[in-house]
Amino acid sequence: MNKTRNFVLIILSVFAIAACAPRQANVAELIAQIEAGEIPADVTRATIDPATSNIEWLGQKITGDGHYGTINVKSGEFFVFDGNILGGNVIVDMTTIKVVDITDSVPAAGLRGHLESDDFFSVASFPEAQIQMVRVEPIEGAAADAPNYKITGNLTIKGITHGIVFDARLDHTEGTIAGFADFSFDRAKFDVRFASGSFFENLGDNLINDNINLKIRLAASY
Known part of the structure; x- marks a missing residue:
């Protein structure tokens, strides 16, 4: 028995x-x-809302001086399956670069034009950048309001793609995803050469740090 x-x-x-x-x-x-x-055809695609999403950028000289501003999110989505975020992508509209810290419209427009030029991001030739999230892994024991996911992916700027890894906060409730990430990337890897110590010597106080900081806020729904 x-x-x-x-x-x-x-x-x-x-x-x-x-x-x-x-x-x-x-x-x-x-x-x-x-x-x-x-x-994949089997995933649910959570659409990112450009109107409620934004990107803040910060670039600094070796002296600590710098400039900051915003760039618009053009489109994007998260891929969801069985309640889990598996990946996603964000398309960045490089034509919307704005300088926020300069209040005088004339020098602000001058800096914006310089950022759009071939010295920096060659916006006329490369109007979009992309952040591709290919792996989204939970961070065990993450504190409330702290980054709770490790994201591995690719960053494409000026048609050049390099791998990136950064931590992010993703709050996923039924039908909505709110995301925030704060990380820096090395502009020299994307052929952004102006006043870069990776390409030029003896710049002194005119040297601009290669690392550019991004703060990204995303809102998506499905």
Whole structure:
């Protein structure tokens, strides 16, 4: 009797494991597709709202002086499956670069034009930048309001793509995602050369740090 009962339990366990396996395998397959740059058909696409999303930028000289401003989010989405955020992408409208710290419109427009030029971001040739999120991993034990996900992905500026890794805060409730990330990237990797110590010597106090800081706020829904 006991042998029969044990046999039945074993069979039930095998069926239970088999029932769970396709879903787990499916998640792994979806992640692999996202990493390959594909958008899986099985994911739910949470659309990022440009009107309630924004990017703040900060660039500084070696002296500590600097400028800051904003850039608009053009479009984007998160990929959701079984309640989990698997990845996503953000398209940045480089034509919307604004300088906020200079209140005089004439020098502000001058700096904006310089940032749009080939000295910096070559906006006429490359009007969009992209942040691709290919892997989104929970940070165990994250404190409230602290970054709770590690994001691995790609950053494309001026048609040049490099891998990036940064922490972010993602608050996911039924049908909505609110995201915030604060990280820096090395502009020299994207051929942004002006006053860069990676390309020029003896700049002295005119040297501008290669690292540019971004604060990104995203609001998405599905």
